[in-house]
Amino acid sequence: MNLDFWTPIFISIRVTVIASILGFSLALIAAGLMKRRNFKGKQLLETLLMLPLVLPPTVIGFGLLYFFGRNSTIGRVYEFIFSETIVFSFIAAVMAATIVAFPLMYQTLKAGFEQVDKDLEDVGQVLGGNSLQIFRYVTIPLSKNVMIVAFILGAARALGEFGATLMFAGNIPGRTQTVPTAIYIAVETGRTELAIYWVLSIVTLSFFLLFFVQWKKET
Template identity: 60%
Template sequence: MVLKELTKHVFNDPNFWFPIQTSIQVTVTASILSFFAALFTARKMQQTKIRGKLIIDTFLMLPLVLPPSVVGFGLLVLFGRNSVIGKTIELIFQQPLVFTWWAAVLAAVVVSFPLIYMTIKTGFESVDSDLEDAARSMGGNERQVFIYVTIPLAWRSLLTGYVLGFARAIGEFGATLMFAGNIPEKTQTLPTAIYIAVESGRMELAYYWVFSIIFFSFILLAFVYRVKEKEEA
């Protein structure tokens, strides 16, 4: 009975839903941007035959292994109010990028991109090049080969990459906290809300937010495993 009343109280609290709503909005936007950026980059890297390709690949994968605080610091240096890019953005949009909703999106894009890129790149490499060459020999240009041959053959990797990137973006904490802050109803996502709730002793909210993010992550990972099982069958 006590648990039921507590649940009702938490669910009726607007402060409970704001971070969930912000997290979903930020994650959906970031995952879509990351997906198309990774799709384009993976295709270009597959077609590129240049020296130093390994260095470029390593650079693109760096956010996957760097501490989130380092990623957040890098974003502050590149897009902060004292940087050239930051000043240009502020001049165009009449406001700085730091501590805005778009800053949270950018942080999520940067940390989720490597995971999506790696998965899509692996999928492209698994496609039989003879099939692509056959399509070219029949008059197909590179765009047509990519759309009608490569993507249909690698679609499971593309879908898996997107879902993994989505899961990574929704759990992003360190870079978001440094670059976007923790502004309620604006940049406060689930991970930052959990951190602040624990720090302020609001454990009931923290528990329910933790359960929410575990639920989202479980569903996404279960979906990925289901796709992999179908691929191996």
């Protein structure tokens, strides 16, 4: 296989790794805060956090274009500082993948944190620990498997992202062309055999990610 075949795979892996780390970090903070606190409007906020999970990717892509495109305030400030645009860049591909992966990570983490024995957390509080200390030294250690599962599921979702990436990051070979967008273009241009190889590559990667999740659930 030549470089044209491997480049989208390498870009997809880079995007997936970075987006998974960012998404997991945000999901961990959000799930921890939402578990420990009750406040007015909590259900509304949780609905907003989960919304990208059910929205069409094209809607997410349009939203990203609206808020971070060249005509937006953020987009203009970014272009002024860095002399380049967010849209149609590697950063845009990472942002799109992060947003679609975040809700799955958040929901998995929150469900896992809620399964932690509250009596153990109460013991930590009796011993003088504050909320952050209890979360760090009690909740997180008891949720290690759930955290791994959340990360892998989010990575699998980021790896397969297509719609939002195509709208916001485009399909620039060697820069933003991930495997899903490469498959789309290959089919459109009649390069069916190349598309099949890319399909097999992403199916294989996704299979091993999900297989690891199933194995982790049983250990």
